[in-house]
Amino acid sequence: MKRIFLIAAIFCSAIMVLQSCSPKGAATTQTIRRGNVTGNWVLNDITxxxxxxxxxKSLFGESSYKCFIGSAWRLTNSGNGSYTLGSECAGKMQTIYWSASPKEDTFQFKxxxxxxxxxxxxxxxxxxxSSANGDNxxxxxxxxYGSGTAYIVLNFTKAQK
Known part of the structure; x- marks a missing residue:
């Protein structure tokens, strides 16, 4: 009887060791890095x-979300940046300080x-x-909204040099 318990204990220990050493499944999402965000962007569409x-009615303290359609965003590697609103709001320029966290997949600015x-x-x-790779x-x-969270989706494209 002791042998059965000993064999079972060794077998379970071996399985635990093998599982802890085995490679994990491939990640389904690509890690977003700060470098993917840095650059000049145009906000083409809001959904x-x-x-x-x-x-x-409003977005980021502006009177209308429509002000941001066509806006130009400059995001430098140092975290400094700016956005210039589209023609709907007379091209107002706002200085910002931004950061991106790849661990949390967040973009923030003040x-x-x-x-x-x-x-x-x-x-x-x-x-x-949500994504930042190449030109998008x-x-x-x-x-x-209501009893839950909804999203305003900002779709950017990389500005042509």
């Missing part, structure tokens, strides 16, 4: 997931006004970095 378009230092600004925007980037902005 909506789980929220009617008519319910969305508006920087004249005389501000990024480290002293405590308010900003945190979004999901998709960022999803979560919004509360």
């Amino acid at each position: 909506f997931e789980g929220v009617p378009q008519s319910s969305v 508006k920087i006004y004249e005389g501000d230092k990024a480290k002293n600004v405590t308010e900003g925007y945190r979004m999901l970095l 980037m998709v960022i999803k902005t979560p919004v509360e």
